[in-house]
Amino acid sequence: MATAIQRDSKKTVFITGANGLLGQKLVNQLLGNDQFYIVASGRGACRLPGEGFEYISLDISDEAEVQKVIAHAAPDIIIHGAAMTHVDECELNQEACYDANVNATAYLVKAAEACQAHFIFVSTDFIFSGEEGPLDESGIPAPVNYYGESKLLGEKMVMRSKTKWAIARTVLVFGIAHDLSRSNIVLWVKSSLEAGKTIQVVDDQYRTPTLAEDLAAGCILIAEQGAEGVFNISGPDFLTPYEMANTVADFFGLNKDLIKRADSTTFTQPAKRPLKTGFIIKKAQEQLGFEPKTFRTAIGILAKQIILARS
Numbered sequence: 044m045a046t047a048i049q050r051d052s053k054k055t056v057f058i059t060g061a062n063g064l065l066g067q068k069l070v071n072q073l074l075g076n077d078q079f080y081i082v083a084s085g086r087g088a089c090r091l092p093g094e095g096f097e098y099i100s101l102d103i104s105d106e107a108e109v110q111k112v113i114a115h116a117a118p119d120i121i122i123h124g125a126a127m128t129h130v131d132e133c134e135l136n137q138e139a140c141y142d143a144n145v146n147a148t149a150y151l152v153k154a155a156e157a158c159q160a161h162f163i164f165v166s167t168d169f170i171f172s173g174e175e176g177p178l179d180e181s182g183i184p185a186p187v188n189y190y191g192e193s194k195l196l197g198e199k200m201v202m203r204s205k206t207k208w209a210i211a212r213t214v215l216v217f218g219i220a221h222d223l224s225r226s227n228i229v230l231w232v233k234s235s236l237e238a239g240k241t242i243q244v245v246d247d248q249y250r251t252p253t254l255a256e257d258l259a260a261g262c263i264l265i266a267e268q269g270a271e272g273v274f275n276i277s278g279p280d281f282l283t284p285y286e287m288a289n290t291v292a293d294f295f296g297l298n299k300d301l302i303k304r305a306d307s308t309t310f311t312q313p314a315k316r317p318l319k320t321g322f323i324i325k326k327a328q329e330q331l332g333f334e335p336k337t338f339r340t341a342i343g344i345l346a347k348q349i350i351l352a353r354s
């Protein structure tokens with residue numbers, strides 16, 4: 044536990060979902076920023092490498108625990124990234140999805156109001172129908188799957204809250220981190236092609252894929268600047284998964300013949316995916332100074348991390 048002096052001279056930032064992809068990148072970047080004292084929370088034991096932060100095991104679906112832990116931490120800022128993020132699982136187990144993505148967010152908003160913390164909620168392009176894209180922050184939500192519905196309900200609670208709030212919306216996050224609960228499109232394409240597996244990849248969905256480090260950087264810009272409102276925090280390139288898969292294959296010198304073009308009539312998943320999403324990030328660029336990497340540059344960064352992780 045840090046000494047009182049350390050905490051007093053710094054702003055306390057409380058992170059939910061710290062064991063996850065975004066959570067690990069947030070902690071990693073905040074460690075290099077001496078204005079913050081970091082309280083990282085996650086479900087169960089700490090899976091984050093390294094030190095220099097306080098870790099608290101917290102299941103955010105436990106209301107009493109949330110109120111107690113947040114009151115004790117008395118954070119200046121809460122970055123709420125924890126969620127049930129397996130979209131198909133959310134469709135098939137809607138009660139668990141509601142608990143993790145809606146009830147838990149309500150408990151955290153209530154706790155944030157009690158200590159007047161700046162509440163930063165991480166949201167998604169899946170609140171939109173996918174009928175048009177890319178969208179700026181004025182898009183009208185109309186989710187097409189239960190995960191999207193749950194995140195939209197979270198947004199509405201945050202927007203109604205009685206504390207300073209911001210919403211960071213993002214898209215198709217990719218990256219590498221320790222002991223993740225789920226994969227992501229870049230790692231999945233790379234590992235499938237390396238294993239010589241044929242993959243069906245859709246070319247009628249559009250995204251602006253986001254390097255996890257860039258999402259973390261965007262959230263930290265919001266925290267540092269005390270920014271309020273909705274910000275699109277995603278990568279700059281508007282691509283189909285088919286284009287992404289071919290870029291990954293090109294970069295790693297993998298066999299592109301294994302990538303079979305599909306579309307939403309030939310490739311379906313339990314939860315419907317919005318066709319055309321992706322974000323216009325002009326507001327975050329101009330107001331926050333957010334500058335994400337291009338998809339290809341991001342793959343290069345990921346490649347170096349993969350090599351480092353192996354050494």
Ligand SMILES: NC(=O)C1=CN([C@@H]2O[C@H](COP(=O)(O)OP(=O)(O)OC[C@H]3O[C@@H](n4cnc5c(N)ncnc54)[C@H](OP(=O)(O)O)[C@@H]3O)[C@@H](O)[C@H]2O)C=CC1
Binds near residue numbers: 102124128213223
């Ligand atoms: N990944 C993506 O493509 C996108 C993500 N987002 C949003 O970004 C945020 C971060 O996503 P990402 O880091 O990729 O997802 P991850 O699944 O990697 O991380 C989510 C974390 O939340 C934790 N969590 C889930 N339920 C609970 C709970 N009841 N109590 C405590 N912790 C819990 C998980 O714990 P455990 O590790 O134990 O499973 C996990 O560590 C989410 O809010 C997501 O909705 C938005 C758009 C795209």
Ligand SMILES: Cc1cn([C@H]2C[C@H](O)[C@@H](COP(=O)(O)OP(=O)(O)O[C@H]3O[C@@H](C)C(=O)[C@@H](O)[C@H]3O)O2)c(=O)[nH]c1=O
Binds near residue numbers: 166167215244316
């Ligand atoms: C598994 C698979 C996916 N895809 C496509 C569908 C989709 O557009 C893209 C990613 O599919 P996945 O099912 O891996 O990921 P998906 O669940 O669509 O990812 C979503 O996660 C949640 C948390 C979000 O908030 C969203 O922004 C989005 O990133 O790749 C294929 O074309 N073929 C495949 O075999």
